[in-house]
Amino acid sequence: MRSLKTFAMAAALGGVAVPALAEEVNVYSYRQPELIKPLTDAFTEETGIKVNVAYLKKGMVERLVAEGDRSPADLVLTVDISRLNAVVDAGVTQPVVSDVIAANVPEAYRDPEGHWFGLTTRARIIYASKDRVADGEVTTYEDLADPKWEGRICTRSGTHAYNVALTSAVIEHHGAEGAKTWLEGVKSNLARKPQGNDRAQVKAIWAGECDIAVGNTYYMGKMLKDKEQQAWADSVNIVFPTFEGAGTHVNISGIALTKAAPNKDNALKMMEFLTGSKAQEVYASANFEYPIAPNMEADPLVQSWGEFTPDDVNLMTLAGHRSEALKLIEEVDFDG
Incomplete structure (x- = not known):
């Protein structure tokens, strides 16, 4: 051939x-x-x-x-x-x-x-410290911009595809101006400059550098199966946040x-x-x-993390917001 x-x-x-x-x-x-x-x-x-x-x-x-x-x-x-x-x-x-x-x-x-x-x-969820975050203290994506989380959030780069898609969902639910305000709020709550992958954020929670982080669900399973990373996973709870009046971003x-x-x-x-x-x-x-x-x-392990209702926003609609989402992330200098 x-x-x-x-x-x-x-x-x-x-x-x-x-x-x-x-x-x-x-x-x-x-x-x-x-x-x-x-x-x-x-x-x-x-x-x-x-x-x-x-x-x-x-x-x-x-x-x-x-x-x-x-x-x-x-x-x-x-x-x-x-x-x-x-x-x-x-x-x-x-x-x-x-x-x-x-x-x-x-x-x-x-x-x-x-x-x-x-x-x-996969769902884009919140990893929350078992020791420093109470049950029900964070329940929505909008909560991530609340000033009570100042200096307590870790995340990977805002321009990574996973976070661009999440920002696109924020645009769909709150419009461009609302998404910009949300991005500014989340940025002001960061404990450190965005870096690493989703697992690195959980490691940072385990190390006490931050209290909550955004990540994909499947990384929890991967960490629990890795001897070096199991302690990181054991230090957090999985929270399935929703958009106000909607579902969990997938x-x-x-x-x-x-x-x-x-x-x-x-x-x-x-x-x-x-x-x-x-x-x-x-x-x-x-x-x-x-x-x-x-x-x-x-998998039974995945089922043990709990159930959630996926957001019903059409995925093609989110794809259509990608350019605008990237523009907003760069405007607020999220990774700066």
């Missing part, structure tokens, strides 16, 4: 080795290798199709545009609705029609034109078929596999994410 040599060269830039197999599928991914490998291994075991993954940290859209029809990539695997939407807007995807995927992915979590499909959901991981897709048939098989019950069970048990397929349950 023409894709193999090209992908071997492209993947080498991403630090992956590609064995010469006849049946393959090539993936560009923003997801971490440890989150993807259990899924690719399961797919290969079931189908015999080798999965070559180039793990990228940035520039996926630009890379696909530059490669054009010569791109070796068959699939894009990423997180956050705005990133999925950006790939579609760049014109480097193609629509997929599959009865299997349509049955597996609820309408709310797939592109109306079939260009992307959700695989999992986002997705998802997949899209590239326009070039040299191994289109294999790519479709992988898309159908990832939305099916076997892969969804892997997502639930290995990655501690919420399965998207109907009638699939979260």
